[in-house]
Structures are given as C-alpha cells and as structure tokens.
Amino acid sequence: MxxxxxxxxxxxxxxxxxxxxxxxxxxxxxxxxxxxxxxxxxxxxxxxxxxxxxxxxxxxxxxxxxxxxxxxxxTPDDIWQIVRTLAEQRRKREIDPTLSVLRGLIVTQPGSEADEYAQQRLQQMHDLIELLVQWADEVQRLNTKELVQLLRLGSKVVGLLELKNKLPGLGRGLRRQPAETDAQPD
Amino acid sequence: MxxxxxxxxxxxxxxxxxxxxxxxxxxxxxxxxxxxxxxxxxxxxxxxxxxxxxxxxxxxxxxxxxxxxxxxxxTPDDIWQIVRTLAEQRRKREIDPTLSVLRGLIVTQPGSEADEYAQQRLQQMHDLIELLVQWADEVQRLNTKELVQLLRLGSKVVGLLELKNKLPGLGRGLRRQPAETDAQPD
DNA sequence: CCGAACTTTCAGTAATTTTTGAAATTACTG
DNA sequence: CAGTAATTTCAAAAATTACTGAAAGTTCGG
Known part of the structure; x- marks a missing residue:
C-alpha cells in the first residue's frame, strides 16, 4: 500500500x-x-x-x-476499465487544456525569427499529442479482449501494414467505418 | 512557458x-x-x-x-526521440520498481482469503503493466515514420487482424523476426 | 421534527518540496 | 600557478501541499 x-x-x-x-x-x-x-x-x-x-x-x-x-x-472489477477512466480523465483535465494553449500560441503572429521557430516546434508537439490522443480514443472504444489482442500484436502490425499495401484490393474490407461513397477519397 | x-x-x-x-x-x-x-x-x-x-x-x-x-x-530535434527517452526513463524509475514490488507480493504465502483475492488483483495489475511495457518496448524500436504510421492506423488494426485470420497462409510473411525453423510454433 | 449515525467542511498546523544566496568547487587562461 | 569565469553544493527561507480535529452539515428512522 x-x-x-x-x-x-x-x-x-x-x-x-x-x-x-x-x-x-x-x-x-x-x-x-x-x-x-x-x-x-x-x-x-x-x-x-x-x-x-x-x-x-x-x-x-x-x-x-x-x-x-x-x-x-x-473499484471496477475490470482493470482495463480503470485504465480507460484514468486516460479519459487525464485527457480532459490536462491534455485538452494543453492542446488549446498550444493552438493559441501557434496562431499568434510571430514577432521574430525565433518566434517562428518556436511556433514550428509547438506545432510539432501539438500534432504529436493530437496523434496520440486520437490513437487512444480509437483504442478506447475496443472491448477489453480486442484491446489486449491489439497490444499483444505490438509492432508486428507494421508487418501487416506492408501486407495491406501489397494487396490494395483488400483495402476496403478493412475499414471499421466503411466509406460508402467514393466521393471523398483520403 | x-x-x-x-x-x-x-x-x-x-x-x-x-x-x-x-x-x-x-x-x-x-x-x-x-x-x-x-x-x-x-x-x-x-x-x-x-x-x-x-x-x-x-x-x-x-x-x-x-x-x-x-x-x-x-533538446533533440526529433520530438519522438524525446518521447522515447521519457518513456524509457519513467519505465526504469517507476514502472520496473513497481513491477518488482508486485511480484514480491504475489509470491508471498496468502494468510487469508482476503489475501488471496488481493494477490489475484495484484496479478491482474502486474500482467496489465507488463503487457503495456512490452507493447511500448516493441513500438519503441520502430523508427519515427513507422511509429506514426502505426498510431495513425489506430484500432483499424483489429480489422487487419481479422483479415490475417482469414488468410492463414500469409501468416509467415508478417513476422519481423522470421522463425526459420518450424520447431517452435507459438 | 428529534436525535443518532454518518459525512463534509474548514481553519490551523504539520510536513514536504521548492527556491535561494552564499560559499565552495571546478575548469580554464595567461 | 595565480586569477578569473563558470558551475555546483548546501543550509536556510519561502512556498506549497497535505493532514488533522473540531464544528457544522446531512440523512433518516421513529
């Protein structure tokens, strides 16, 4: 304890x-x-x-x-539920405010060359945090079993990614939220 | 600041x-x-x-x-390098000691039924942390580009996983460290 | 609406952490 | 090697954070 x-x-x-x-x-x-x-x-x-x-x-x-x-x-019986709650709350309390501070700084007019560099760095940080948050968001939605599977897979996924690129015809089948119209390709 | x-x-x-x-x-x-x-x-x-x-x-x-x-x-130019270092250091300083405390508690003889439950809970926590650490370890080894790709993919990987299961013949091709001998299947 | 059982609030105190200036140390120069 | 520049250490002060006991608040059966 x-x-x-x-x-x-x-x-x-x-x-x-x-x-x-x-x-x-x-x-x-x-x-x-x-x-x-x-x-x-x-x-x-x-x-x-x-x-x-x-x-x-x-x-x-x-x-x-x-x-x-x-x-x-x-406490909840499912420890993964605890992790989810923790992630959610920390996000709300710390991550989101930080993102808004960063956004605020990025849109201000730079007063010097140094400012310009700083903004570029803050932009990098912003994008990184946002990427992590989005990842966490998506993963959050998985049920515990899928989540564990995903984590077990680890970096082997990169291998899968290569496979997917080699078999583009299968791409559509992989989407969780199928894009029915072809009007907006990504 | x-x-x-x-x-x-x-x-x-x-x-x-x-x-x-x-x-x-x-x-x-x-x-x-x-x-x-x-x-x-x-x-x-x-x-x-x-x-x-x-x-x-x-x-x-x-x-x-x-x-x-x-x-x-x-500071390093690559912000992902910063994240890697941070993760590595926090792991060394906080995660690893916590894992050993947990292991120590798990192997002691339970003195009561309540102890037994507590140990089971601690085991769950231990396994969870270990899973996360292993995931982080593997992902750590990716270069920045691959890492970003992996995160972008997010939970869509679960879809890929299903695909893999449907095409078991392709399984071998996905390994990062190919197991040349078939002597030790997982 | 009384009173018992329980919970919360809060002002004051204790403990911890952070910050500082002065002194000591180290590293370098001529 | 004396002198100076730069850095580090350290004990004490300042600031912050955590904890407590006493008092106030809440809830509910009768």
Missing amino acids: LHFGEMGSRWGINRTVGQVYALLYASQAPLSADEIVAALGVSRSNVSMSLKELQSWELVRLQHLPGDRRDYFS | LHFGEMGSRWGINRTVGQVYALLYASQAPLSADEIVAALGVSRSNVSMSLKELQSWELVRLQHLPGDRRDYFS
Missing part, C-alpha cells in the same frame, strides 16, 4: 489518495470510510477528502448495503 | 524543470544557464539544479561552443 502512495506522489497524485485507491482495488468487498481509516491509520477527514477526490475522477463507485447507512466504496 | 511549468507539476515534475525544458525545446539555438536565468527570472542555482535533473533524465544535450567556456544545452 505504501508503495502505491509513493508512486502516486510521483505521478501528481496525493499520497493518501493513492493508498486509499490501492486498498479499495485490492479489497474484494466494498469498504466504508471507517474501515479505510482503520487500515491506513490516517484521519477520518483525510479519508473523506480522498474519497471525494477519487469520486471526482470517477474512479470509485459508491454503494449502500441494505440496512446500513454508511457509504461503501469499491 | 508558465503553462508547461504547471503541467509539469501535475505530472510529478518540478515546475522550474518543466519551464526550463519548455524553453530549451522551443529555442533553436542551444542556451546557456545564464540565458535561461534571464528568460525565466529564477535563480542561477535553481537553473543549475534543474539542468542537472534534466541531464539525469538524459533529456538535454550538453554542448560547447568554440571559444566559449560556458555550457550550452539543447
């Missing part, structure tokens, strides 16, 4: 938040705030804040047990 | 370090420590420490201009 607290803090996540999440993740039954307090030895209010933070990231589920007024918290 | 300082601190990177890197990234000519001080308005010693940090991450290159005793710093 401690290790995940540490790790959290290296990735910009509060230590207690990391510990609470690790605990919930590893626990089969949902836990109440008091149980977390007992397990981690931190104050009740700290746990309350950490849970609120985790809720704002949509990383925990709040549920009630019948005949019990306390809040119980748990 | 300020934005990247902020962003850095959300990802576990010191604010000044982020600003220094952003400055170097956007600058065509290599910069000396004093130039960075002038541009960012932070203390000389802070810049020195930040540069040392960046050097320890292998993210900046130190070079000397002829007839000038000062150290000049710059």
Whole structure:
C-alpha cells in the first residue's frame, strides 16, 4: 500500500489518495470510510477528502448495503476499465487544456525569427499529442479482449501494414467505418 | 512557458524543470544557464539544479561552443526521440520498481482469503503493466515514420487482424523476426 | 421534527518540496 | 600557478501541499 502512495506522489497524485485507491482495488468487498481509516491509520477527514477526490475522477463507485447507512466504496472489477477512466480523465483535465494553449500560441503572429521557430516546434508537439490522443480514443472504444489482442500484436502490425499495401484490393474490407461513397477519397 | 511549468507539476515534475525544458525545446539555438536565468527570472542555482535533473533524465544535450567556456544545452530535434527517452526513463524509475514490488507480493504465502483475492488483483495489475511495457518496448524500436504510421492506423488494426485470420497462409510473411525453423510454433 | 449515525467542511498546523544566496568547487587562461 | 569565469553544493527561507480535529452539515428512522 505504501508503495502505491509513493508512486502516486510521483505521478501528481496525493499520497493518501493513492493508498486509499490501492486498498479499495485490492479489497474484494466494498469498504466504508471507517474501515479505510482503520487500515491506513490516517484521519477520518483525510479519508473523506480522498474519497471525494477519487469520486471526482470517477474512479470509485459508491454503494449502500441494505440496512446500513454508511457509504461503501469499491473499484471496477475490470482493470482495463480503470485504465480507460484514468486516460479519459487525464485527457480532459490536462491534455485538452494543453492542446488549446498550444493552438493559441501557434496562431499568434510571430514577432521574430525565433518566434517562428518556436511556433514550428509547438506545432510539432501539438500534432504529436493530437496523434496520440486520437490513437487512444480509437483504442478506447475496443472491448477489453480486442484491446489486449491489439497490444499483444505490438509492432508486428507494421508487418501487416506492408501486407495491406501489397494487396490494395483488400483495402476496403478493412475499414471499421466503411466509406460508402467514393466521393471523398483520403 | 508558465503553462508547461504547471503541467509539469501535475505530472510529478518540478515546475522550474518543466519551464526550463519548455524553453530549451522551443529555442533553436542551444542556451546557456545564464540565458535561461534571464528568460525565466529564477535563480542561477535553481537553473543549475534543474539542468542537472534534466541531464539525469538524459533529456538535454550538453554542448560547447568554440571559444566559449560556458555550457550550452539543447533538446533533440526529433520530438519522438524525446518521447522515447521519457518513456524509457519513467519505465526504469517507476514502472520496473513497481513491477518488482508486485511480484514480491504475489509470491508471498496468502494468510487469508482476503489475501488471496488481493494477490489475484495484484496479478491482474502486474500482467496489465507488463503487457503495456512490452507493447511500448516493441513500438519503441520502430523508427519515427513507422511509429506514426502505426498510431495513425489506430484500432483499424483489429480489422487487419481479422483479415490475417482469414488468410492463414500469409501468416509467415508478417513476422519481423522470421522463425526459420518450424520447431517452435507459438 | 428529534436525535443518532454518518459525512463534509474548514481553519490551523504539520510536513514536504521548492527556491535561494552564499560559499565552495571546478575548469580554464595567461 | 595565480586569477578569473563558470558551475555546483548546501543550509536556510519561502512556498506549497497535505493532514488533522473540531464544528457544522446531512440523512433518516421513529
């Protein structure tokens, strides 16, 4: 648990938040705030804040047990779902704002040659981030099984790509969203 | 620049370090420590420490201009190289230690049923991280052009995968490291 | 609408991290 | 090798972030 607290803090996540999440993740039954307090030895209010933070990231589920007024918290069973949520939230909070800052800087009139170079560099960064985001977006939509398959394949895909180029006639069959009209070739 | 300082601190990177890197990234000519001080308005010693940090991450290159005793710093021209270095370093510093902690926990004798569940969960996490790391490793080896192609392809690869399954006879042709002997099928 | 059970808020304090200036070190020049 | 330029180290100050206990808030059965 401690290790995940540490790790959290290296990735910009509060230590207690990391510990609470690790605990919930590893626990089969949902836990109440008091149980977390007992397990981690931190104050009740700290746990309350950490849970609120985790809720704002949509990383925990709040549920009630019948005949019990306390809040119980748990994490999704599918760990890939956790990864998806994490990616989605980080994107919304950090990536998207960064992209808009970059876009803002790129469209301003350069005041010097140095500015021009800087803009070109920022454009590169912008395009890179956008490419990664689009990739993540698409991959996000796959179900867990397909996702694992895709990752297992790794860079071998490049080989497949060459194959595809050699067999252009099969190209159309590969599209996930078939372009029915030939009006707009890519 | 300020934005990247902020962003850095959300990802576990010191604010000044982020600003220094952003400055170097956007600058065509290599910069000396004093130039960075002038541009960012932070203390000389802070810049020195930040540069040392960046050097320890292998993210900046130190070079000397002829007839000038000062150290000049710059970033790689290829932004994908930066991403590769970043991934490599984070892996070494954070992912690998986490994997060993996980392995350590997984092999201990479970003391209870709850332990058993926890171990199973940790195993899932371990396998997930390992899969991602292996994927990253393979993709890492691609050159920039291939990498971009692969990412552009995104989840369409799943479609290719299906194609491959339909044409098993072509399978061998796809390998990057051809297995010449048929002794060890996968 | 009371009171018990539970949760959240918040101001103050503690802990951690970042930044700095001064001093020490290193590297180079003539 | 003395002198100077450049860099690094380090202890202390400043800033930030995390944590706590006390108090306020909420919910719900009776």
